[in-house]
Amino acid sequence: MAQAKPRVLVIGGGFAGAACARALHRADPQCDVTLVEPNPTFTACPSSNSVIAGLRDIAAQRFRYEAIRGEGITVAQDEATALDPRARRVTLRGGSVFDYDRLVLAPGIAIRWDALQGYDEAAAAVMPHAWWAGDQTLLLRRQLEAMPDGGTVVVSAPPNPFRCPPGPYERASLIAWYLKQAKPRSKLILLDAKDSFSKQRLFESAWRQLYPELIEWISLSNGGKVISVDTKTRTFTTDFATYKADVGNVIPPQRAGKIAQIAAVADATGWCPIDPVSFESRLQPNIHVIGDAAIAGAMPKSAFSANAQAKVCAFAVAALLRSETPSSPKLINTCYSLVAPDYGISIAGVYHPMNGQLADVEGAGGVSPLDAPPDFRALEARYAEAWFRTITADTFG
Numbered sequence: 001m002a003q004a005k006p007r008v009l010v011i012g013g014g015f016a017g018a019a020c021a022r023a024l025h026r027a028d029p030q031c032d033v034t035l036v037e038p039n040p041t042f043t044a045c046p047s048s049n050s051v052i053a054g055l056r057d058i059a060a061q062r063f064r065y066e067a068i069r070g071e072g073i074t075v076a077q078d079e080a081t082a083l084d085p086r087a088r089r090v091t092l093r094g095g096s097v098f099d100y101d102r103l104v105l106a107p108g109i110a111i112r113w114d115a116l117q118g119y120d121e122a123a124a125a126v127m128p129h130a131w132w133a134g135d136q137t138l139l140l141r142r143q144l145e146a147m148p149d150g151g152t153v154v155v156s157a158p159p160n161p162f163r164c165p166p167g168p169y170e171r172a173s174l175i176a177w178y179l180k181q182a183k184p185r186s187k188l189i190l191l192d193a194k195d196s197f198s199k200q201r202l203f204e205s206a207w208r209q210l211y212p213e214l215i216e217w218i219s220l221s222n223g224g225k226v227i228s229v230d231t232k233t234r235t236f237t238t239d240f241a242t243y244k245a246d247v248g249n250v251i252p253p254q255r256a257g258k259i260a261q262i263a264a265v266a267d268a269t270g271w272c273p274i275d276p277v278s279f280e281s282r283l284q285p286n287i288h289v290i291g292d293a294a295i296a297g298a299m300p301k302s303a304f305s306a307n308a309q310a311k312v313c314a315f316a317v318a319a320l321l322r323s324e325t326p327s328s329p330k331l332i333n334t335c336y337s338l339v340a341p342d343y344g345i346s347i348a349g350v351y352h353p354m355n356g357q358l359a360d361v362e363g364a365g366g367v368s369p370l371d372a373p374p375d376f377r378a379l380e381a382r383y384a385e386a387w388f389r390t391i392t393a394d395t396f397g
């Protein structure tokens with residue numbers, strides 16, 4: 001009798017899940033791979049800050065699943081709503097039931113709607129987060145366009161860990177770029193729940209040069225941590241003061257996507273502890289967690305990390321299905337940020353399993369030089385666009 005094909009279910013068709021389904025199908029064409037994703041079109045967050053600044057069309061952010069289907073992978077357009085880890089069974093909203101040998105969870109983030117007083121889903125329609133790309137991105141763009149010259153934009157950044165550590169600072173930079181061109185009497189206040197942030201020296205140096213009177217960053221120690229918001233008055237309240245916004249962008253605290261909580265693979269932090277070699281959950285056997293939802297040690301929550309983890313996980317799952325031991329990986333992350341359309345900066349890191357976590361490989365990686373000339377910054381801005389084309393082609397085909 002022919003051996004049954006091993007069944008792997010991948011939940012979430014973003015940078016992690018889509019890349020994992022493709023890598024697994026290539027690593028083991030005999031494997032029966034199903035990707036579950038509710039949206040027919042994926043809208044990418046990287047480069048969405050450029051949409052907010054009016055530098056890019058949202059259409060450039062959108063990707064479909066035809067190429068993945070064309071490779072022979074089943075894509076179920078549905079949402080996973082229930083999971084029985086013992087029975088290895090997942091139920092979708094539409095009622096279908098899938099049994100699996102191994103499950104990969106890649107649901108991205110959920111927003112902690114209970115973390116900031118006054119900030120719930122209804123409030124996001126007035127003071128957008130734009131931390132999932134799509135309608136929220138366009139709403140923030142429209143609000144900036146409608147704001148009169150001389151207005152105040154307030155952006156609040158959450159505590160660590162959260163999706164895309166340099167993201168709030170790139171966003172503040174590109175909004176400032178737009179204000180400088182279109183509404184030069186305006187101001188941007190960046191309220192932060194932290195005292196330091198990714199690529200900080202590079203961002204601050206660029207802000208001094210490009211937006212000296214425009215951006216004001218208020219750190220945790222200076223009272224930047226937002227504790228509540230009020231959509232009626234568009235105000236942000238911190239421990240120290242209240243800030244009135246004409247346009248308010250709340251980037252709230254986050255945790256792993258809801259299905260991770262349902263699957264009981266998230267711990268008390270809200271994120272998912274994993275084995276750094278196989279990305280198998282430390283809380284449930286046969287379930288792997290990749291991308292933003294995972295606790296990946298020193299690796300930041302980025303699309304590049306998600307894509308890299310996806311491939312490592314795919315090879316580990318293929319090995320485990322053959323009853324082999326997965327080999328220890330090295331992973332890379334590179335992240336470009338735009339401070340202006342022709343001003344890019346970057347950070348890169350290399351990671352490996354160490355003492356049960358993903359740790360930095362000492363001496364590898366680095367950031368853009370602090371004293372680089374303008375043509376270097378312009379080149380990095382072009383690399384950022386090339387990076388986006390490469391990662392999206394690698395993930396979605």
Ligand SMILES: Cc1cc2nc3c(=O)[nH]c(=O)nc-3n(C[C@H](O)[C@H](O)[C@H](O)COP(=O)(O)OP(=O)(O)OC[C@H]3O[C@@H](n4cnc5c(N)ncnc54)[C@H](O)[C@@H]3O)c2cc1C
Pocket residue numbers: 011012013014015016017036037038039042044045046047048049078079080081106107108109130131132163164167171257258259290291292293301302303304305306334335336337
């Ligand atoms: C403004 C901004 C700028 C950014 N810029 C960069 C950048 O320049 N470079 C970079 O590397 N990263 C960047 N990022 C970070 C990057 O977007 C994320 O790290 C990346 O999307 C994580 O991939 P993921 O697959 O874990 O999650 P996602 O890409 O969010 O994918 C998760 C998918 O899972 C699906 N899903 C969720 N729950 C279920 C369920 N129950 N059933 C089925 N499907 C489900 C969702 O619909 C979604 O499609 C940025 C993020 C933001 C917000």
